[in-house]
Amino acid sequence: MPELPAPDYPQDVRDRLETDAREIIARYPDSRSALLPMLHLVQSEEGHVTRTGMRFCAEMLDLTTAEVTAVATFYTMYRRRPSGDYQVGVCTNTLCAVMGGDAIFEDLQQHLGVGNNGTTPDGKVTLEHIECNAACDFAPVVMVNWEFFDNMTPAAARQLVDDLIEGRPVTPTRGAPLCTFKETARILAGFPDERPGAVE
Incomplete structure (x- = not known):
């Protein structure tokens, strides 16, 4: 049975993620190059890469959800189901x-x-x-x-x-x-690690 379209993030979450996504995308001359850190970003939100997260990445990077899914399912660093802290x-x-x-x-x-x-x-x-x-x-x-x-x-x-x-x-x-895993995912998305003892 085909899956229904992925639900949207709540508006406040989407607004916050869009701000972060624009910062990530600005680092690259071609927006599609931002896909790996973008997947880490959405993983930092829910602890795994959801259909909603993949749809968000596709929309922000002007990719198809199939292209995003292919990358998200290829790499083991992206979790596809809920997991622990x-x-x-x-x-x-x-x-x-x-x-x-x-x-x-x-x-x-x-x-x-x-x-x-x-x-x-x-x-x-x-x-x-x-x-x-x-x-x-x-x-x-x-x-x-x-x-x-x-x-x-x-x-x-x-x-x-x-x-x-x-x-x-x-x-x-x-x-x-x-x-935590969510904090690690945010750091891997390219955001500063502000913990004491972290490398600057």
Whole structure:
């Protein structure tokens, strides 16, 4: 059965997103080049790329929704369904798997009571297995919203997700301070990271 047209954003949300979108589009000589950051922008609004978000991008960039959908579904960094505040990815590629990544992933599935791409009932954590993050010398690696947690163990990974769920601060092994998935998406759209300790 064909889907109905995507609903509109509420007017106040659309006005705010249009202001941000114009700022993004102005960075590029050809507006269509702004599609990737625009997808991050709409993802920062709802935590995933919705049909409404894709329609908004198409309208702002003078593209078809098919063109936007093709890009949004090609890249794994764009979520197509609701997910948690924290995307917890366990590398299960060869080296991380051998070094304990598979055990960490299985342990977290049991601990959180969710499967791959499952989200905890409180909406805090989405668990996923991820492919190589080019950090093999720090295996096994867990990523949270694309920030690295190196040399993990099942116990350390359980503590990490428990801290995220309880709202306790966690510090990545390297990189920027941790923020929510929506905040991360806004930063990836090209807006300033105003958190203490962030790179200017």
